[in-house]
Amino acid sequence: MSRSPAARVTLAASAALVLVAGAPPAAPAAQDARPAVVQSRVIGHSVKDRPIRAWRVGDPDARTRAVALASLHGDEAAPRMILQQIRDGRPVEGIDLWVVPVVNPDGFLADRRHNARGVDLNRNFPREWVRTATSGRRPASEPETRALMRFLDRVDPRFVVSFHQPLYGIDTYGPKKRWFGRRLSEELNLPRKDFACGSGCHGTLTQWFNNRFDGVAVTVEYGADPSWRRMNVVAPRQLLRALGGSR
Structure with a gap:
């Protein structure tokens, strides 16, 4: 692992919270009917005990490991289609990629x-x-x-892409994000912006x-109503290219 000693202490504390709160993620599934998927697992459960699922696609031995996730906010649902299309499509090459289309299943189902x-x-x-009131x-x-x-x-991925809506841009706020943000901006055809959360981001x-x-983790924001074609045809190819993968 490539974290600092302080980070390891923090993560150990977080792990203790998890063990108190519930059982660890289920073991990887032995098989998945989707040709791109090489591994799948339930990484946890929501407040209402709905599973949060992750799928691994591509080459587990590839040099680059990445995670792409969506629907952290349940009412920002369109970008999940990008990850579902990658999961359900042809095999992926050149990258070890995990996709989590819906992080917040309770919010997603309630559209909030x-x-x-x-x-x-x-x-x-x-x-x-x-x-x-909401943190x-x-x-x-x-x-x-x-x-x-x-x-x-x-x-422990090299890249994390967190998809949101509707601010339409790639977050380059903070020096660590800028080079990867530029790459995502060029490949996804979205403008670079500083998302400073108004009075400042927290948590x-x-x-x-x-x-x-x-x-490095970067926030990607699509608009309020991206087209079906962009989410299901254009953006999956663009994301794979930005991460160094292909089909």
Whole structure:
């Protein structure tokens, strides 16, 4: 693993929370009917005990490992189609990629931003966390947050792409994100922007990951109503190319 000693202490504390809160993720599935999938697993469960599923596509021995995720906010559902299309399509080459199309299944099914306890999961991570009405009772208080933290700790990816809506751009706020943000901007044909969250970001996935890991996490925002063709045909090819993969 490539984290600092402080990071390991923080992650150990997070792991302790997970063990108290529930069982670890299920073992990888032996088979998956989709030709691109080489491994699948349940990485955790939501407040309402719905499974959070991840699929591994591509080459597990590839030099680059990446994670792409969507629907951290349940009402930002369109980009999940990018990841589902990659998962359900032809085999992927040149990259070891995990896709998590729906991180917040309770919010997704209710078509709302927050999880079933009214928490904004992208304000619940233990980095610069601030107590607000929707940030949770404490850092990493939510089972969805802890599941994703544990999963990223185990996978230790070089790249994380977190898909959102509707701000239409690639987040290049902060020096660590800029070079990868430029690559994503060029490949996905989205403008580069600084998403400073108005008065300042707090408790976000990308803040936590970029502080704790050597890899880089970037937020990608599509518009409010991207076309079906863009989500299912154009963007999957673009994302694979940006990460160094192909079909």
